[in-house]
Amino acid sequence: MKTVAISLLGTTLDNRGKGKKRWERWRPTVSLCQHEDLVIDRLELVFQDDYQALADIVTADIHAISPETDVRHHLIEIDDPWDFENIYGALHDFARGYRFDLEREDYLLHITTGTHVAQICLFLLNEAHYLRGRLIQTAPAKRDEAAPAHYQIIDLDLSRYDRIASRFSREHDEGTVYLKGGIPTRNAGFNKTIAQLEQVSLRSKEPILLTGPTGAGKSLLAKRIYELRKQRGLVTGQLVEVNCATLRGDNAMSALFGHVKGAFTGAVKDRKGLLLEADRGVLFLDEIGELGLDEQAMLLRAIEDKRFMPFGSDRESGSDFQLISGSNRNLQKQVEKGLFRDDLLARINLWTYALPSLKQRIEDLEPNIDYELEKFAEKAGALVSFNKAGRSRYLAFAISPEAAWKANFRDLNASITRMATLAPGGRITAEVVDDEVACLRRNWQATTAGERAVDVGVYVDQPLDLFEQIQLAGVIKVCKESASAAEAGRRLFDISRQQKTSVNDSHRLVQFLRKYGLKFEQLKF
Structure with missing residues (x-):
């Protein structure tokens, strides 16, 4: 050469x-x-x-x-x-x-x-x-x-130098441990996700999308990403958080992009807006799928150009923020329904990480129990622990199929908090665990009943198996939310309809309802 x-x-x-x-x-x-x-x-x-x-x-x-x-x-x-x-x-x-x-x-x-x-x-x-x-x-x-x-x-080529390579490896390990909140985790998929997220957090300013069910830890992880970037001197601004489900109408536009005095009724003075507050920092938009289409369009431009127009203003503002988004919805399906912009989704999902539910990483339950006990001790100023019988009984229930963990780590946090508060002498006994297990069962059964909120007995005058009640209640709920039988059919048969050369979703829905003597029109009232 x-x-x-x-x-x-x-x-x-x-x-x-x-x-x-x-x-x-x-x-x-x-x-x-x-x-x-x-x-x-x-x-x-x-x-x-x-x-x-x-x-x-x-x-x-x-x-x-x-x-x-x-x-x-x-x-x-x-x-x-x-x-x-x-x-x-x-x-x-x-x-x-x-x-x-x-x-x-x-x-x-x-x-x-x-x-x-x-x-x-x-x-x-x-x-x-x-x-x-x-x-x-x-x-x-x-x-x-x-x-x-x-x-x-x-x-x-720093990988050639053992001492330097080991230093970077150590810093990487420290970063991943920090993102996991210091909790030792055994789930291979989750560990792989966090390992890559540590690299992305320190090497990229592009948007990050965190998906997963409610209570899977999206908000907490967003905070740790921000803190890790701040520790390494990559951001100087603040972390600004907002749940987009709380933003509606003029309030959404004003909260995100700010407004000028007189922009709308009640705008008695200028408002800076969350994007400007996040300048040189991180903006966390939780449940981003709840944003309206107008706000989505303005957000897209703000991400790409770092420029946006405050509500009611004729002068642009700028903000150099990094966006972290959270969603428990399938945003691609939201795009198909016309509820989410496909160009915005394409921009925010460069780095997408799906957080598993507690049930999906049940092998990490035990270290998370210890973590929750430590958090309680910090707040209460007193140590609380299980006795041997109590811990054994709680773990047996917690990993069983009966344990739904519907709110994921929020359920676990609430459960440990209740037991630690009621523990006699700072020891969680088998008796305390038995009471807590009964409490969890009641809560989950009530949630399930709420999910079947439709009372099928109002529409069907015949005894039905629980399976049929749940299925029919779901169909009735979709019908009530849909403008036509065709729309309801498209939603109900969204997968199978794609495998047919000719589809008639409304006909399939009519046939299903006919089994119970029902018509689509009567379900709208």
Whole structure:
């Protein structure tokens, strides 16, 4: 492979000594081509137009000492050699225009010449892989500049360095533990999700979408992502949280984007809005699927352009925030129903993580019980623990099929709080557990009854199995929510209808209702 060096012309160090005296002085770009054990096949010399004469002298001297080195000139425009943005922009343009051939050439990036600002920019461009190759640094021989100089090659592939790699691995482990709240978890899928989320949290400012059932921990995880980013100095603003289910009408637009005085009835003064409050921080929109279509359109622009229009204003505002969204709904199905914008979904689901329910990661139940006990102790100022019989009985019920955990970790938190509060002498006994198990059963049965809120007895004058009651109640509920039998049919047969070449969903619904002597029209009242 050919060895190619990329070097900035040193307007001071490469311009030392006049006439033959210049050979008595160390000049880094020339010395780069003087090493017997390092043959430079091609030198890419980068400089400003003002220094063409110096570049010609350096090129001629290199040809004299290393005829095999092909020196090529590259002009860049720099107005101020100490202006970071100007230097980085010029070198970035050079890097993007340069054609690297990594299969045939080995690249060295000379970082000895140029201002400190230029050297930093070269390092950053190399680290970002705009400039490819290893770094090389040269230095004069001690006491005698005419003697052979020294060079050192630095490979920034940090995975090659065990101590550095282990440090990054340790920091990664610390980050994942933090995102899990310090709770040891055994569920392989959840651990894999958190491991990747740790990397994304620290390397990307793009939107993150957290999905999963209510109580799976979306809000808590969003807070930990923010805190992790804040610890590493990646955000300076605050975490702003809002449950979109609480936003309706003018209030939604005003709460998110702010408003000006007089924008609507009751707007007696200007309001900043949540997006502006989240500037340089993180905005967490929980239940984003509840947002109206107008708010979704404005949010999309705010994500892409960092600009938005406060309600009632004729002047734009800006906010550089990172968005984390949460949803317990299937947003793709919301798109199909026309309730969620497909372009917004495409923008917010670059990084999507589905959090499992407590039942789906039941192997993590026990460490979460201990975590809840620790949280209770911090609040109450007193330690509480299970005795052996109580812990055994509670775990047996908690992992059984009977344990529904419908509200997931919220159910667990409430359960532990009740038992810890009632524990005699700070010990949760089998008797306390028995009372709690009875409480959980009542709560879950009441929830199930609420889910079957439709009383089928009002519509059907015949005894039905529980299975039929639940099924019929669900159908009646959909019918009540739908404008027509066709709409209700599309919702009820949303999967099977896709497998048919010809569908008549309303006919299928009519046939089902006829079994119970019902018609769609009578269910609307």
